[in-house]
Amino acid sequence: MSFYKPETVECNxxxxxxxxxxxxxxxxxxxxxxEINRDYADKRPILIGxxxxxxxxxxxxxxxxxxxxxxxxxxxxxxxxxxxxxxxxQQRKDIDANITGRHVIIVEDIVDTGLSANYxxxxxxxxxxxxxxxxxxxxxxxxxxxxxxxxxxxFEIPTLFVLGYGxxxxxxxxNLAQIYVLDGxxxxxxxxxx
Ligand code: IMP
Numbered sequence: 276m277s278f279y280k281p282e283t284v285e286c287n288x289x290x291x292x293x294x295x296x297x298x299x300x301x302x303x304x305x306x307x308x309x310e311i312n313r314d315y316a317d318k319r320p321i322l323i324g325x326x327x328x329x330x331x332x333x334x335x336x337x338x339x340x341x342x343x344x345x346x347x348x349x350x351x352x353x354x355x356x357x358x359x360x361x362x363x364x365q366q367r368k369d370i371d372a373n374i375t376g377r378h379v380i381i382v383e384d385i386v387d388t389g390l391s392a393n394y395x396x397x398x399x400x401x402x403x404x405x406x407x408x409x410x411x412x413x414x415x416x417x418x419x420x421x422x423x424x425x426x427x428x429x430f431e432i433p434t435l436f437v438l439g440y441g442x443x444x445x446x447x448x449x450n451l452a453q454i455y456v457l458d459g460x461x462x463x464x465x466x467x468x469x
Contacts, residue, residue: 278297278452279450279451279452280293280296280297280451280452280453281451283455283458284438284439284448284451284455286438286444286447286448286455287444287445287447289444289457289458290457290458290459291438291439291448291455291456291457291458292455292456292458293453293454293455293456294432294437294453294454294455294456294461295430295432295440295453295454296453297452297453299430300335300412300429300440300453300454301335303429303430304332304335304336304339304412304429305339307336307339307410307427307429308336308338308339308340308341309339310427311336311340311342311380311410311427312339312340312341312342315342315344315378315380316342317342318342318378319342319343319344319345319377319378320342320344320345320377320378320379320380321344321345321346321347321372321374321377321378321379321380322336322337322340322344322345322346322347322380322381322382323346323347323348323349323370323374323379323380323381323382323399324346324347324348324349324382325348325349325350325351325381325382325383325384325391325395326348326349326350326351326367326368327350327441327443327449328383328384328385328441328442328443328449329382329383329384329412329441330441331384331440331441331449332382332384332412332429332440332441333346333382336382336410345372347370347371347372347374348368348370349366349368349369349370349395349398350366350367350368351364351365351366351367351391351394351395352364352365352367358436358444362390364390364391364394366394366398373402374399374402374404375402375403375404376403376404376405377404377405378404378405378406379399379404379406379407379408380407380408380409380410381395381399381407381408381409381410382410382411383409383410383411383412384411384412384413384440384441384442385411385412385413385414385415385437385442386409386411386413386414386415386419386423386425387415387418387434388418388419388420388421389418389419389420389421389422389423390420390421392409392411392421392423392425393421393422393423396423408426408427409423409424409425409426409427410425410426410427410428410429411425411427411428411429412429412430412440413429413430413431413432413437413454414428414429414430414431414432415431415432415433415434415435416431416432416433416434417433417434418434432456433461435456435457435460435461436456436457436460437454437455437456438451438454438455438456439451439452439453439454439455440452440453440454442454
């Protein structure tokens with residue numbers, strides 16, 4: 276299978292370069308899958324993806340999970356078409372599953388300010404699950420404004436706008452197989468964190 280993973284990409288008139296390669300993503304997602312297999316053996320967790328951004332990460336993560344598990348989705352919107360959050364979260368789709376008494380793992384593409392995660396936490400807790408944990412592929416290390424305990428973090432990244440692997444810029448770029456960052460925004464070459 277061939278994936279769309281150029282070295283640089285133009286999106287909405289701006290230039291982006293690779294921050295995390297397909298191989299780095301694959302390796303880390305496989306590790307997280309193994310951790311979930313260990314932590315949730317015999318618990319039949321339900322993974323709840325947060326659309327739209329998490330759909331690719333969730334699909335890849337689930338294929339590294341070898342214990343019985345289920346899946347459902349919330350759909351939220353907060354960014355609109357901008358590079359900064361609108362600061363308002365709107366729920367566009369509820370989950371269908373009954374999660375009362377279930378072990379829930381919420382799957383996010385990226386936790387930025389934590390506003391969306393906080394919003395979901397409130398809705399999920401009202402449904403009285405047995406447990407709730409979070410997994411996010413990316414976490415912006417210095418952007419958190421709302422408290423959220425995230426058990427599984429793929430990568431801590433600088434507080435910069437990123438694109439690809441499900442994440443969009445004005446709805447473009449989700450189909451990129453790697454994570455990209457605005458060219459010129461990284462302080463120094465090689466300073467990415469994992
Ligand atoms: P938060 O509510 O501020 O934590 O933002 C979470 C949501 O904003 C994510 O699920 C993404 O949809 C979106 N988001 C945050 N940072 C970025 C980014 O750098 N690129 C694209 N989307 C982002």
